[in-house]
Amino acid sequence: MASYSTNEFKGGLKVMLDGDPCAIVENEFVKPGKGQAFNRVKLRNLMTGRVWERTFKSGESLEGADVLDLDMEYLYNDGEMWYFMKTDGSFEQYPVEKKALGDTEKWLKEQVVYTVTLWNDNAISVTPPNFIELEVTETDPGLKGDTAQGGSKPATLSSGAVVRVPLFINEGEVLKVDTRSGEYVSRA
């Protein structure tokens, strides 16, 4: 794997730090009037999601991380692992552990395409699409005539997520939800 010098650190670049793959979030060049230059770098640890702040001497380098973001379709769960399949026609499948799946577990729906992040060919995280359509499996009965604004109630979706929805939504309806904020957008 290539290594990258501090002046090549751009947002999104994947590098190895303390044995973990990280993504550069921010890189600030700092230099006293007449002295050694440093780079103040924010990195997101891709294994834990935590953001680290580290200082490097300018010109130092880090090894690149063999990290790939791939589109994959969710297939099924066998009670232990979740299985995703590449969408490039290869039908290649990847098992994903619960730890790597994280919060995305509550947004899973078969045949939907997710972004699976691979490190050395192992899945380390799964990102849902920004918007997803899911069916309401449980909510209080809708209020007749209340189609206007005002008021909301919790609704459980087929994937297990619970979102706030307007009072007029009924069980069995399919909703469009923003997975980043966890908010209801509209009826699908």
Next chain:
Amino acid sequence: MIDDWRPTATIATLRERARLLGEVRAFFAERDVLEVETPVLGHGGSTDLHLASLSVEATTPAGRERLWLQTSPEFAMKRLLAAGSGPIFQLARCFRDGEVGRRHNLEFTMLEWYRPGMRLEALIEETAALVHRVLDRKPGEAPGALRRRRYRDLFREALAIDPFGVPLDTLRRLAAKQGGLAMDDAPRDDCLDLLMSLVIEPQLGREGIDVVVDYPASQAALARRHRDPEDGEWVASRFELYLAGLELANGYDELTDAAEQAARFDEDNAARRAAELVEVEVDARLLAALEHGMPAGSGVALGIDRLIQLALGHESVAEVMAFATPRC
């Protein structure tokens, strides 16, 4: 990006920039300081360990030569002083490889001026006056009083250490802790630079103009050295001016001794070899000019892009430049 042909500054900002540069020229005209223009290219370049020079190959009457792009107009301006120019200033385009960021751009404009016969103290006052002029504040709105801060005192207050006396291993541990990096083999000055950049600088110039004086002798660059009255330690006769956490200017009681200057160039190049950096040709013509005799006095370099950025309330130097490096 489709829009990357566009300027990084708005046209309105560029108008303001032009007006402020006009103020700078008026400031010096009022004080009888002559505007000069010296070459961007030179046969010699900066040997400073922490400055990376760019170079070009050019065909000249002497044949095919390597010429250095200046990191500051210092050498050429000192040759003018030795030739009897009297006080001079320049708005000079300078180049420093690798320096791109919120506060840096690969090429930038340096306002540099020299005052033969003027003491460093008087130049500090003049630099502050220039800053006030460009900041365009009405009386009463001035950015507070000018405070002189000794380098040693800043470290004592912020970090409870004497930067000159603290044992190297203590200093390395402190720097490593503050920066979150290994400093086990770092030289003393690197540790001090890190602490200065990360801990002290951000606090400077918050209530007014802060001028830092009495730097370690090892950081003298092209300044004279003098004894610290406190305990006789050698310190550099230079200052840096800070406003809003931003280093704006760097001034020297200029070194005029040719032999001392030659020795410092050699030290620099030895350090460059040790660090496996490219050696930079020493400016033999500067040494010859010093040999001839340069009047004693002080000089200062001010990052005019940063000052304009502060004057116009922007967050980065790119916002006051027509096309910052990523769009050049």
